[in-house]
Amino acid sequence: MGEHHLPPEPTDHHKGGKAVHADDLKPARRRRYGYYGSTGSGALSTICSVLLLLILLAGVIALVLYLVYRPNSPAFTVTNIAVYSLSNVTGPSAGLPAAGARAPNSVAASFQCALVIRNPNGRSSARYDRLTAYVVYRGEAITAPAEMPPLVQDPDSAVVVAPVIGGGGAAPVPVSPEAAAALANDVSYGVVSLRVVLLGRVRFVSGPFRSGWRSMYARCDMLVGVRKAPGNVGAAAVPEAPLFGNPSCNVDI
Missing domain, CATH: 1.20.5 (Single alpha-helices involved in coiled-coils or other helix-helix interfaces)
Structure with missing residues (x-):
């Protein structure tokens, strides 16, 4: 039989050298x-x-x-009110459409209300525009809106306005039967609870700073003393009707 020869061992096997890994054969990455x-x-x-x-x-x-x-809201105060007319109206003058039909309930009213508007801002003037005023009784308007001229107010100042609301040939304002009956009863008693509403918009100016126009809703509640007119047709004209208590005013902007 022929002789079998084993393959030669690596030369570094006996020298204690380490084996070469495959990754070591890859080119080294340069770190930048x-x-x-x-x-x-x-x-x-x-x-x-x-x-x-x-x-x-x-x-x-x-x-x-x-x-x-920062501007604060203006303050309103009612100082006095004049009642020129306040009565229920029925029949053709109230808009009766046809003879024999039931007459609607309407109120013919005219007032002049003195309002003090105070600007509490010491650094800002106030500009008022699109002002209208009307009178409300038991949540129902009894006068048509009265337009008022624009108003300019200096800082930390007060101004008095006295708009005439209603009257002047204005048509009577329709109201509910309940409001008409309650008004007749209050007039006979001599005291009527009214609300003066003032609508418009306001802006504040302080040097180079100007705010945008803001909607304004002011309302003043008051108890007004009235006298019964002759003939039981409503309240008599009172140049300065007495105000009971302190009228309260609230303003929303």
Whole structure:
């Protein structure tokens, strides 16, 4: 039989050398170090910090300006009221469509109300526009809206307006039967609860700052003393009707 020869052993087997791994045969990756990377990150961080500081500073300035120039709502006070006419009206004058039909309930009323408007803002003037006033009884209007001229008011000042509401040839205002009956009863008693409503818009001006136009809704509740007219047709004309208690006014803007 022929002789079998074993393959020769690696020469480094007896030298204690380590085996070569496949990954060691791959070309080494070069690590690149950016010399300007840290400088760019620092500049970006500085810019962000400056922008944040400016935003915070602008917010603080805006808050201070708002607290200093923040306008307060104007205040209204009723000083007196004159009752020129106040009576129920039925029949053709109230708009009866045909003879024999049931007459609608209407009220013919005319007043002149003195209102004191006070601007409590010491740094802002007030501008009023599109002002209208009317009188309400038991939640129902008993006069047509009366237009008022625009008004300019200085800071921390008061002005008196005295619009004539109703009358002047205006048609009677339709009301519910319940309101007509209650009005006749109150007139006979001598005291009528009325509400004067003032609608419009207002804006405030303080130096270079101007607010936008805001809707205004003011209402003043009062108890008015009236005298019964001769012939039992309503309240007699009273140049200055007495006011009972302190009329209260509320303003929504």
